[in-house]
Amino acid sequence: MDSSSSSDDDLLILLHNMDKRAREERRRKYWVHPLNKKRGELGEFHILVQELKLYHGRFKTYFRMSVGQFEALLQELAPSLKKHRNNFREPIDPEQRLAVCLRFLSTGDSFTTIAASFRLGISTVAKIVRETCKAIWEELKETHMPCPTQALWKKTAQRFQEEWNFPNCIGALDGKHIVIQAPPNTGSQFFNYKGTFSVVLLALVDADYRFLAVDVGGFGSNSDGGIFANSNLGKGLQSGELDVPPPSLLPSASELGPVPYVVVADEAFPMKPYLLRPYPGRHLSEDKKVFNYRLSRARRIVENAFGILTQRWRVYCRRLQVCPEVADSIIKATCILNNYLHPAEGGQGHGVEQEEAVEESFLAPIQNLRGNRASAEALQVRDTLKKYFVSPAGALSWQNRHVQRGLAV
Known part of the structure; x- marks a missing residue:
């Protein structure tokens, strides 16, 4: 026998025995540590x-x-x-x-x-x-967080009209990146535009900061619009399977005809007859700026809900050092706990007088997104609400003041 092969075999046996002893040393010495x-x-x-x-x-x-x-x-x-x-x-x-x-x-x-x-x-x-x-x-x-019914949609729309003066609105939609530890062997799937690794919480929120529906686990590299399109919420709204009420008349404006119930969102989402985003562009007419202000005023509720979530559950102030599956469970648990705790809060969280509740994001120039061609029906819904917001039936006494203040900035 070749002496070199024999020494190789001895080395393999030695390494095997060393590994075996190391495993034995690592074995649990006791079921419960003395401490x-x-x-x-x-x-x-x-x-x-x-x-x-x-x-x-x-x-x-x-x-x-x-x-x-x-x-x-x-x-x-x-x-x-x-x-x-x-x-x-x-x-x-x-x-x-x-x-x-x-x-x-x-x-x-x-x-x-x-x-x-x-x-x-x-x-x-x-x-x-x-x-x-x-x-x-x-x-x-x-x-x-039950599956929404037609009665729940109508109640939500009524609350948006009462609290935020936006009729036929069944929720505010947005996405939030939750920073996580980089998962192994996932490449750039979870790597987002902010330079961190994240999963996305896509949430639909009612007028009182409750989560109506959440979609958790979207890759950080994906856009909010893409995640929405592939979510159960997006597919349900597109197919009409979520029992959304049929179009109804706007308050004191029967001449404008029935208007569909809509979700309000920012420019990251596509225009749909059931999903409204602001008018894009830098040089907008006065009525379009009023519409953007009114939409932004209603849409900011979802951003406030994310703020409440983060302040209550400080786990979001740090990077989640868990696998994506556990991160999804943590996010869903905190969202449902926010709803569970909401009645005991006594409606706290508004903290701003209604006439002074201004969302300044409508002042920022909004650019068109490539590949996002809104349907004629969606544009008509937006134009109808624009007309309503500047009509005597739908105008607010302070809206022009806020718009003019924005123009002066």
Whole structure:
């Protein structure tokens, strides 16, 4: 036998044995780390969280919800969060699982930091967050983000007319990039125009900052318009399968005829009979500028909703260091939680007098998007609403003042 081949075989055996010993050393030495065995005595859940229940203001700051809201949420989620006991360790109870998940969402702290505070394993915290976010979405979506009905669309349109003076509007639409850690082996799919890696939250919001529908998981490299076209919401509106009410007359303007119910959006989206964007161009007539102001005033609700989402759940202030699938679950959970918490907010969040609620983005020049040829029907819908907004029936006393102020800037 060749001595060189024999030495190669010996080397392979040696490397194999070294790898085997390394794997054995990495094996779990115990089911529960000695530090974590003191969870009941020193863990954050068993000490601080229980004390916070006596101080409701501090509790709400800590978890972004009141004690009553936490208890009600726990009652809904407990069956899906409960784990069976095994022979090696006690399961983490549903209340502590919910506390860990909400603490992660409200702070954005790393799994390592939360694991140290709650005396849990890092992988245990990661699993709790993943499973609890999924349970939040599955258990709450039917009651707090149901599939819209014709009655819901009409109620939404009524609220847009009452609060933001935009008739026949069934929602404000926009996309938000959620920054994530670059996923492996995905190339430039998640790389966006801002130079970061992201997934896109596409949201339709009502007049009171509730999420009516969300589409999560679009690649950061895709445009908002492209994501909308491929979403269930976009396909449903295009096909007419979402039970949107038939066209109706505008208030006190029967001479303009029936007008379709519409979604308002910015220039990133295409013009459709059911989807309106501002007039493009630099040198617009007075009535077109009034329309852009009125549309922008209604559309800014979705931007405000994103702001509320980010301020309440500080996890969005940091890069999500999870895989895209878990990021999707986190985003959906926070959106549904915003709807869950909304009634207790007492309508807070407007914070601006109606006559002074100005969106200045209508002043910026809006350029045409190549490859986006609006249909004649869509243009007619926009022109009809433009006429309404400058007519005695639909004009607002302050709209010209805001437009003129914009012209002077």
